[in-house]
Amino acid sequence: MSSSSIEFNNNNELVAILGINDCHLRLIESAANVIIKVKEKHLEVEGEGKTVKTITDILTALLNNYRLGQTITYDELKYAIENSGLTGATGKDVVVFDKVLLTTHRGKPIKPKSKTQLEYFKALEEDDLVFAIGPAGTGKTYLAVAMAIAAYNEKLVQRIVLTRPAVEAGERLGFLPGDLQEKINPYLRPLYDALYDMMEVDKVDRLLEKNIIEIAPLAFMRGRTINDAFIIMDEAQNTTPEQMKMFVTRIGMGSRVVITGDITQIDLPLGQRSGLIDIMNVLDGVDGIDFIKFDESDVVRHPLVQKIVRAYNQKRDNLTNDKAQKPGEEI
Numbered sequence: 601m602s603s604s605s606i607e608f609n610n611n612n613e614l615v616a617i618l619g620i621n622d623c624h625l626r627l628i629e630s631a632a633n634v635i636i637k638v639k640e641k642h643l644e645v646e647g648e649g650k651t652v653k654t655i656t657d658i659l660t661a662l663l664n665n666y667r668l669g670q671t672i673t674y675d676e677l678k679y680a681i682e683n684s685g686l687t688g689a690t691g692k693d694v695v696v697f698d699k700v701l702l703t704t705h706r707g708k709p710i711k712p713k714s715k716t717q718l719e720y721f722k723a724l725e726e727d728d729l730v731f732a733i734g735p736a737g738t739g740k741t742y743l744a745v746a747m748a749i750a751a752y753n754e755k756l757v758q759r760i761v762l763t764r765p766a767v768e769a770g771e772r773l774g775f776l777p778g779d780l781q782e783k784i785n786p787y788l789r790p791l792y793d794a795l796y797d798m799m800e801v802d803k804v805d806r807l808l809e810k811n812i813i814e815i816a817p818l819a820f821m822r823g824r825t826i827n828d829a830f831i832i833m834d835e836a837q838n839t840t841p842e843q844m845k846m847f848v849t850r851i852g853m854g855s856r857v858v859i860t861g862d863i864t865q866i867d868l869p870l871g872q873r874s875g876l877i878d879i880m881n882v883l884d885g886v887d888g889i890d891f892i893k894f895d896e897s898d899v900v901r902h903p904l905v906q907k908i909v910r911a912y913n914q915k916r917d918n919l920t921n922d923k924a925q926k927p928g929e930e931i
Contacts, residue, residue, distance in 0.1 A: 734894025
């Protein structure tokens with residue numbers, strides 16, 4: 601049994617670390633198997649040596665962020681513990697990140713919560729073309745939209761262009777009510793949701809009206825050259841190789857492009873190769889292009905999403921192994 605101490609300057613810092621009704625304290629003690637004792641102006645963390653050091657590092661980093669004006673949230677603490685490997689999840693040796701990319705109109709800081717997300721941030725800052733590939737809930741699109749807004753606010757780009765392929769996941773566009781735009785809008789809804797979460801509704805609507813922010817299906821990109829823009833293509837696994845080539849050749853001077861997708865959720869017709877898988881092979885090793893690959897340990901949605909993704913991956917691996925043993929069977 602070992603122990604470590606964390607000093608506080610005032611009660612506000614103590615309350616921020618412990619959380620509302622001590623919810624942070626309960627999370628730490630249950631997830632990391634340590635005991636936390638509150639004394640006058642410090643906390644004592646008791647438990648196994650390596651665990652005590654990791655929890656102390658996490659709490660110290662969070663406290664330093666708080667002193668810089670950042671809020672300590674339950675989710676941030678949970679992700680830090682999970683990514684440290686203390687909970688049995690796939691640890692990425694992550695503690696807490698203090699880099700804030702954007703503060704939303706509600707005062708919520710947007711910053712990386714895992715080592716892969718930090719790599720993603722750095723790639724978005726350094727490279728003109730970035731691919732973010734991984735399962736649902738890893739923040740691929742959300743962080744890209746945040747980076748786009750930050751780039752626009754800093755006048756690094758003049759426009760933001762968001763696009764998705766309008767591919768049906770079992771439905772048919774023709775049976776939806778309304779004109780073409782009304783049929784397509786549901787496919788673009790996640791992009792609108794990300795914008796409205798980060799910016800005031802009136803501001804988003806003004807920028808959309810002025811075409812400073814453009815949201816359109818992938819088909820509308822053909823024949824264009826887009827300059828001085830931050831361009832995001834979401835759900836790229838549902839492009840064909842021809843569509844993908846068309847899109848990446850739209851890049852104009854002063855533009856930056858992010859392409860996101862999940863190659864385990866392809867909705868293309870059976871036998872149609874995904875443009876995202878194709879371009880991963882075509883552009884591998886090309887200078888100035890970065891591929892960031894997320895896995896289930898990077899999921900930042902409800903904890904069940906991480907478990908669901910892991911279960912599906914396990915099922916897929918089992919089926920692949922069975923097929924390898926019985927070449928005549930199909931998955």
